[in-house]
Amino acid sequence: MRPLSEKISSIPPSATIEITDRARRMKSEGIDVISLSIGEPDFETPKHITDACINALREGKTHYEASQGTLELREAISEKLRKDNGVDVDASGIVVACGAKNNIYEAMEACLNPGDEVIIIDPSWVSYEPAVRIAGGTPVHHSLNGKDFQIDDSLLEKVTGKTKMIVLNTPSNPTGSVLSKESLSIVADICRDNDIIALSDEIYEKLIYDKEHLSIGAMNDMAERTITINGFSKAYAMTGWRIGYAAASPEIAKAMTKVQQHTISHPATFAMWGALAALKGDQSCIKDMRVEFDRRRRYVCGELESMGFKTAPADGAFYAFVNINGDDMERGERWLEEAHLAATPGTAFNAPGWIRISYAAKMDTLKEAMRRIREFEDRRD
Ligand SMILES: Cc1ncc(COP(=O)(O)O)c(C=O)c1O
Numbered sequence: 001m002r003p004l005s006e007k008i009s010s011i012p013p014s015a016t017i018e019i020t021d022r023a024r025r026m027k028s029e030g031i032d033v034i035s036l037s038i039g040e041p042d043f044e045t046p047k048h049i050t051d052a053c054i055n056a057l058r059e060g061k062t063h064y065e066a067s068q069g070t071l072e073l074r075e076a077i078s079e080k081l082r083k084d085n086g087v088d089v090d091a092s093g094i095v096v097a098c099g100a101k102n103n104i105y106e107a108m109e110a111c112l113n114p115g116d117e118v119i120i121i122d123p124s125w126v127s128y129e130p131a132v133r134i135a136g137g138t139p140v141h142h143s144l145n146g147k148d149f150q151i152d153d154s155l156l157e158k159v160t161g162k163t164k165m166i167v168l169n170t171p172s173n174p175t176g177s178v179l180s181k182e183s184l185s186i187v188a189d190i191c192r193d194n195d196i197i198a199l200s201d202e203i204y205e206k207l208i209y210d211k212e213h214l215s216i217g218a219m220n221d222m223a224e225r226t227i228t229i230n231g232f233s234k235a236y237a238m239t240g241w242r243i244g245y246a247a248a249s250p251e252i253a254k255a256m257t258k259v260q261q262h263t264i265s266h267p268a269t270f271a272m273w274g275a276l277a278a279l280k281g282d283q284s285c286i287k288d289m290r291v292e293f294d295r296r297r298r299y300v301c302g303e304l305e306s307m308g309f310k311t312a313p314a315d316g317a318f319y320a321f322v323n324i325n326g327d328d329m330e331r332g333e334r335w336l337e338e339a340h341l342a343a344t345p346g347t348a349f350n351a352p353g354w355i356r357i358s359y360a361a362k363m364d365t366l367k368e369a370m371r372r373i374r375e376f377e378d379r380r381d
Contacts, residue, residue, distance in 0.1 A: 011130045015348030019332075023342035034369045036358045037342040039173055039318070041237040043292075045274075046285040049236060052277030056270040065269045067261045068253070069096025069245070073272045076279040077245050085202075086218030087228055089247040095256045096275075098267045100203045100231035100244030101127055103256075106263075107199055107227045107246055108135035108165075110255035116164035121151065123321070123351035125173045125201070137164070145351055149177035149312055151186050159190060165197045166190070168216060171204040171316025174349045174356040176297075178211040178315040188219045191226075197252075198226045203244070204317040206235035206286045209294045211315045217247065224249045234317075235286055236278045243267050243275045293318050296359040296366055303370040304357075307377055318360040321346070328355050339376040341369055 003009075016037055023035040068074060074091035081087040097103045104127065112118070114136040120128050122143040132139045142158045144150065149172065166187055170179035191198050200216045217226035231244030246256060260266065300320045301311050312321035324331050332345035332355055346354030359366060 007133065011133060014126050016126055016344050019336070019342050019344055023336070026336075026340070031340060033336070033340045033342055034361075034365055034372065035342040036361060036366075036369055037344045037356075039234075039358055039360065040239050041234060041289060041318070041360050042362060043237040043289050045237050045241070046278075046281075048281045049238070049274050049278045052281075053241075053270050053274030056273035061269050061273055063269060065266050065272065067266050068092075068094065068257050069266055070269070070272050070276070073276045073279075074245075076276055077247070080279055081215075081217075081228065081230075081247055084205075085213075085215040085228070087215050087226075087247055088223055089217075089228070093248055093250055093253045095246045095248070095253050095260060096267060096272060097244055097246070097260060098242040098264050099233060100201065100229050102242070102264065103229050103231070103244045103246040104128070104199070104201065105131050105134065106256040106259045107229070107248070107252070108132055108137060109259045110252060111135075111197055111227075112137040112164060115162060117160060117162045119155070119158050119163060119166045120350075121155075121166070121168060123149075123172070123174050123346060123349040123354065124167070125169055126348050128167050128169075129350075132167075138162070141350055143350070144175075144177075145354075149175050150180055151183035153186060155186060156190055159194055159196070163194060163196055165199055167199045167201065169201040169203075170213070171208055173204065173317050174319050174344070174346070174351070174354075175312040175321045176314040176317045176319045177312055178208055178213065181214055184214055184216045184219065188216055188222050192221055196225070198222065199229065200226055201229045203229065203231050203234050205230060207290055207293060207318060208316040209290070209297060209314075213316075227252060232275050232278055237289065238275070238278065241271045241274060243271055293359065296361075296363060299363070300357065300359045300366055300370065303374070307374055312354075318358055320357045320359060321351075322355050322357060323353060324355050325353065328352055331355060334380075335373065335376065339372040341372050341376075 019037045074094040118132045217228045228247040232238040310323040328345040344356045
């Protein structure tokens with residue numbers, strides 16, 4: 001067989017999925033592994049949402065739909081963005097896709113030409129760089145390590161005549177940090193002055209503990225140059241439903257829809273009716289999950305600090321990002337092999353020296369995980 005795509009061969013597999021699969025394999029061999037490596041809420045999808053989906057199936061909502069997503073769902077998303085985020089995009093600027101990940105790929109395909117540079121703010125979620133590269137763009141990394149995970153003017157040093165897009169993620173996976181108004185203003189100024197698109201991934205928006213979520217798309221003159229990404233996976237524990245959305249200018253939304261028409265067509269019709277029920281229904285389910293995540297966050301961060309670790313500001317999402325002051329790949333390997341605890345080394349997020357621990361797990365599991373880390377670290381050579 002002739003060689004497969006060089007572009008794809010040069011892209012690493014998803015580190016988070018790889019380590020989780022490895023933990024799963026170890027479990028199937030009878031090893032008692034605790035897996036805190038994946039970003040998935042451990043709660044059930046709320047019943048009123050699954051009921052709406054089941055009803056939709058029974059009512060025959062099982063056929064092709066508008067490729068941007070059902071009008072009802074896009075109108076509800078538009079209303080949500082206006083109300084919660086101050087982002088003013090009507091239904092024609094909304095594209096509903098198979099998860100926020102799918103929207104991010106579509107956004108890159110829609111916007112990038114070969115050689116266009118995309119600034120990725122590190123530590124960064126594992127799929128941004130592959131998305132840029134698959135779309136033919138050139139990733140340029142800018143690290144916030146050592147800057148309290150906030151953006152300062154040094155970001156401008158990464159901007160060239162070829163910069164087409166800056167990718168933001170607040171609250172952040174993996175650090176849990178929430179970008180301040182000052183950070184977002186710096187990005188907005190750079191985007192306006194240099195004709196750059198901001199891709200703002202806000203998937204963890206509803207999981208913020210002490211801080212306030214701000215959307216760059218609501219800032220002056222940013223509506224037309226921002227692609228706001230969000231979805232249902234994290235806020236409503238709907239990871240397997242595969243429903244995400246993007247809000248953008250009509251021109252960008254049209255280009256993204258073209259990508260969608262020629263790839264997925266649209267997400268499952270009945271799943272979109274479930275998503276509509278999520279937005280229209282009682283929002284107290286989000287609060288209940290957030291309260292529980294907050295309890296776990298305080299526990300896990302407190303334990304790690306008492307072991308002498310420094311952690312990034314865990315203001316949002318459901319991750320503790322731990323500075324292990326050493327080789328994260330080696331330590332991650334030893335935690336897995338010797339302490340039987342799977343967590344993701346920071347190298348996967350362009351942040352060597354750190355390890356990401358997901359606290360989206362039951363309290364008993366987290367207690368056992370912390371016990372194992374403490375025991376391992378106490379006797380580590
Ligand atoms: C930062 C970030 N963006 C996007 C996604 C993708 O979410 P979805 O399940 O909607 O594709 C994830 C999932 O882990 C994520 O952590």
